[in-house]
Amino acid sequence: MTSSPSPYDEDLEGLIGDIETASKLPTKRRLVGIKPTIEKTASVLYERGALPEDLARLVDLLTVRNHLDQASLGAIVRNLYPLGKVGDEIVLRFVGALGHGHLKPSFPLQGLFLRWLVMVYHLLDNPSILSQVYAVLFNLLDTAAIRPQLCHLLALITRRKHVRPFRIQIILNLSRQTGGDPNLTGLLRVFKNYYPEIIVGDVTKGRAAAFKHPDPQWRERLNIIQQQHRDSQLDSGVRNGFSVNHALGRQLKGAKAILPTVHTQNAQENSVTLEEINSAEQFVQNLEKIEMPTQLVAVLADPLLQKFLLLRPNAEAFSRISSWLMACLGDVTSGDADPVFWLDMIEVIHDYAVSTKSLPPLLLTFLTEFLKSWSGRDKTAMVLETLSFIPLMKFQDLHRLLQLLEHSILDNTADSQIVLIKFYTQLLRRWTISMQARDDLDSPPVSSIPDLISHVNTLTLTLSQTLPTVGTYLTILDFYEACGSIYSNPNLLQHIDIAVPPPLLVYLLHFSPSLAVLSRLCGILAIYKRAWELVMSKSLPRNRSLTKREREQINVFNGFLMDICNCLWRGRAFATSDLNAQGCRIPQAVPRALEKYVKAVDSDLDLGSIFTISYSPLLCLQAISFVREAEDNAADHLLTRHAGPVTQGSLQQLGLRGGLKMNWAEYRSGVLRYLEEKGMPGVPHLMYNTMKNLMKARNS
Structure with missing residues (x-):
């Protein structure tokens, strides 16, 4: 008999997604019952609590009217153990859900909300937030169904500034109407502690509720969960960046678990091992004496070894790491290892790339082989972020890698094209940062940048017609703004050819229904124009003339620049008689037909002027x-x-x-x-x- 999976193995995010989907459908329309999912979610919450993002999604489920039954919602709120602090938005969502109305949650559920706020009061990121909504809470005291929990919360947050004569009178009246409700009496005693001279008589002498913690066992479980979370955070990271992660093997899962820890064998008497280092000072003082570790592949997950190989590169060390990775690839391709292992290795390489901000050639070889069999659907964000650290290389070599990536990602949908555009934007930004950090730009193959831009031009033009929405246009403009950041830097411009966007794309963006799109497009074109002027004026730090590629594009750029100025400023939209003007590349029969239509609508108007700023x-x-x-x-x-x-x-x-x-x-x-x-x-x-x-x- 196989044991049931541990709640730790459950994907809380996926479970919440399933509940969100079910909450939108009436019970009879659901193909699968939601009860098992609710039980799994409650179990996961009980075992490990909820991170802020998951907590926010669950609170949305609880506070907005939906088709989930009360028992399911109650099970969620009873197991809503937060990891870390509780933000203001969570508190306000619960407070906003209180009160009367057909869109409000049921009163038993509202009572659970108030009870939860009492139990997590010590975890509020901003305890004064409840004080700010004191009036809202106080005005709900006439709701008998939630009065016990409400009185408890008010007793907890009441301060001297909240005690006012009219509130005292309201509580006294309610107390008389309810025959001396113990909860109201308890709240009135809290008021009397602040102003004993005002509240007199026998009202506060009756039986009063003792505002104790509603569920000590719940609080104990919360403490355990939070302590486990703190311990895991401490254990999952190195104490500092200058000490070996000795606990690596037992902390990590999947491919990371097979990575060896840093260990040095056969150390000499006068040498120093990485295991002995525990501070930056020690590392610097002994850098030349440190013996090369035995298991160099640990560099993929150990920050100290990464620093060591960065400062003391060693060809033999990188060869050994490459051999280990290629052996892993061989195991997978031969069927001796699970293909899922590749995805685990990508996670290792991702962490290495993010830590070192680089991808050595040996890792690029591994990624190339990985892309040949990758589905494009598994861990997509992680794979793309890893590939965004690809170093500047000859475009012929890069293009082979990009073809594999595009073959995996593109599936004839606009969403896949948007994912790819965002990747190219991130890649171009990383290249820009690396070039700005270099003193010498003669050696790297900077010609790859205009080649990449020309390559992406086809994709942006396709996407602008596949999904012509404002969101799509803004994503496309993100890429060209990344291009503009290169061309606005004179030091980079003197080495890199200018590559302009496709004219058709410029016209599509110009005639979009969004002022934000038009403004950003014009800002980008202004950057391009200044770049052309710098190159042609020979005022760059290192003079250069227009290249053949640029001479072919300068007239194209001047064409759509003149067309835009004719539309916005000169009142000559779609004109072709001006120098460089191309009439927005619209067949001339179209403007003639539009001109007749405009005159028929208003004889004082003409087509050329209706695209101006007025x-x-x-x-x-x-x-x-x-x-x-x-x-x-x-x-x-x-x-x-x-x-x-x-x-x-x-x-x-x-x-x-x-x-x-x-x-x-x-x-x-x-x-x-x-x-x-x-x-x-x-x-x-x-x-x-x-x-x-x-x-x-x-x-x-």
């Missing part, structure tokens, strides 16, 4: 809000106000009729300043860096 669906509110604020500031001197939208002619007429006196240039400059003040600087930055008249006005 008429644009994204900017018109900001534009007219700027005018309204200016009119409010000069309200005493105005005879009329502008009805909007603002045009050059309407401003002239407005001044003649006794309205706000403002010329066309002042209006447009004012709108740009207003956008900057409201936290949307992208459009102003692009205009200031593109339109010559604005450049001169700002410089003067």
Whole structure:
């Protein structure tokens, strides 16, 4: 007979997810009963408690009306053992669930909430939070079903400032109505402790409730769980980064459990072993004397050995580690080891990469082999974070790795494409940080950066059409902002070619329904424009001319830059007659048809102007809000106000009729300043860096 799995092995997060799903369905519509899941959840909570994230999800289940039965909800709240402090949000969710109303939890459940707050009072992250909602709690005293627990909590949090004559009178009246409720009498005695001269008579002499801990066994179990949690935190980490983790083998599971601990055999009399080191001072003083450990593969999980090999690299040591990893791969491919072992090894490598901020070639070899058989669904976040530490390398070598990754991740869904875009953004940011930390950028293969950007351009263009939502656009812009951080650094720009986004992507983002998207896009294009100017002006620290790749892209960039300025500023949307203008690459038959439609709607309008800051669906509110604020500031001197939208002619007429006196240039400059003040600087930055008249006005 096999023993039942320990509650420690249960996935609490998954159990909560199952309960959340079931809570949305009536009992008769559930395909599987929820009782076993509730029992497993209660068992796991009893054994190990709930972390803050799990606690918050459970509190949401308890406080929002759903289709779970009262017995299930009661079982959860009775086993709600928190690990660590209880935050304000948890307390307020419980307090907000109290009272009358068909959307409120049942009164027995509310009583359990109050009882729980009493039992975890000593764990509140901010004990004064209950004092802040004292009035809310006090006003619920007329609810008999929760009065015992409520009186206990009020007695616990009552301070001198809470005792007021009207509250004393309310308690006295309730006490008379209920025939001397012991709970009210007990609360009144607490009040009397603060103002004995006010509360007189025989009211407080009756039988009073003794406000003791509701469940001492629950408190004892809570103490045990919290102590176990503290002990596990202490045991799971090294005391400091300069001592060997001697408990590694017995603390870790899976692949980590087979990693040997640091051990040095055949040490010489005049040598020092890593096991003897217990401080940074000792480590530095004896660095050259330290003997190489016997089991070098422990470097994957031991921070001290990682520091040692970083400061004293050894080719033979890395060869031995590589041999061990390749032997593990051989066991899996030959069928002698469980494929799950690979995932455990990825966890080991992930911890190593996060700790050292690097991925040596031997680990890249292991990851390449791993990606050949990885499903793309197991431990995805961990695998991608590990791969984000890939060092800058030749793009031909990188591309082979990326093809394996994309083959595993992509499944013809937008979600998989978003996951991949986020990975490339993180990879590019790590490369940027590593390049900024280098003094010499001649040796690393920096040409891989524009190659990577060109590679990702195809993915971003595909994603923008697969899932054209604001969230998707913002994720795409995260990547190009990472590109912009490279091109805005002159030291990096003198070594790295500029690679621009695809024109179609720029137009899709420009005509998106979000001002945040437009602002961020314009801000990125402003960075690109300054980068082009630096390269072409030869004012970089190390002069360089445009490369062949850049010469092919400069006209493309100027094209969509002119189109955007024509739309937002020049009132010439979709024009093709200007130098570099491409009419947003829309077939000319479309603007002609739109022009006829616009004239049919309003003969005073033309297609070219309805995308400017006065008429644009994204900017018109900001534009007219700027005018309204200016009119409010000069309200005493105005005879009329502008009805909007603002045009050059309407401003002239407005001044003649006794309205706000403002010329066309002042209006447009004012709108740009207003956008900057409201936290949307992208459009102003692009205009200031593109339109010559604005450049001169700002410089003067």
